Amino acid sequence: MARTSSSRRPSLDSFDRAILRIVQQDAKTPQRTIAERVNLSTAAVQRRIAAMEDAGIITQNAAILDTAAIGMAITSIVxxxxxxxxxxxxDAAKALFRDAPEVQQCYYVTGGISFVLVIVSRDMVTYEAATRRLFAQNEAVASFRSLIALDRVKAGAEIVVP
Incomplete structure (x- = not known):
């Protein structure tokens, strides 16, 4: 869901930071529970969360899935x-990678590599098909290197909020 983001981000106070720490761990935490934990009213928590969403600080609420449980056996860092x-x-590469459903994360980076992607696939056959479509048959791609994950040690996007 796209949010309208202001060009100037509001400064975060200690209450905002405490709220962010809680919703990063579990976005389904009831606002009354958050309010109790940060010593604010439920209405104040609701206003602060809405303001952080409107400002683009909270960009989305998403579930982190167990890839093995849904039959996505291959995770590759490319x-x-x-x-x-x-x-x-x-820009064309960003659009292609953004629209590819198997691309779970995509970063435009420095350091001699153009992009780093995290791709999930059902099996090696579907992974190979994705690499052909996204990289091998793409004239804008000079080369790519796949690193197949052996174990997902940590997943999620929790950011340490000071």
Whole structure:
């Protein structure tokens, strides 16, 4: 769900930071429980969460799935090198990767690699099909390297909020 984000982010106070720590651990935590834990009223927590959503600080609420439980046995971290870093090339790659359902995370990075992606697939056959479509048959991709995950030690996007 797209949110309207202001160009100027509001400063976060200690209550906002405490709320963020709680909702990162479990976005389904009832607002009354959050209110009790941070010593605010439920209405104040509701207003603060809405304000952080409107400001683009909270960008979405999502479930983290167990890939094995849903039959997605292959997780791969892929380094992608583009043929060039022109805006049109980079923007086209961003759009392609953003629209690919098997791409769970995508980062445009520095350091000699253009992109780092996290891809999940049912099996090696579907993974190979994805790599052909996204990389091997893509003239903008100079090369790519796959690292197959042996074990998912940690998943999620919890950020330490000071």
């Amino acid at each position: 380094e992608v090198h583009l043929t060039d870093e022109r805006s049109a090339t980079v």
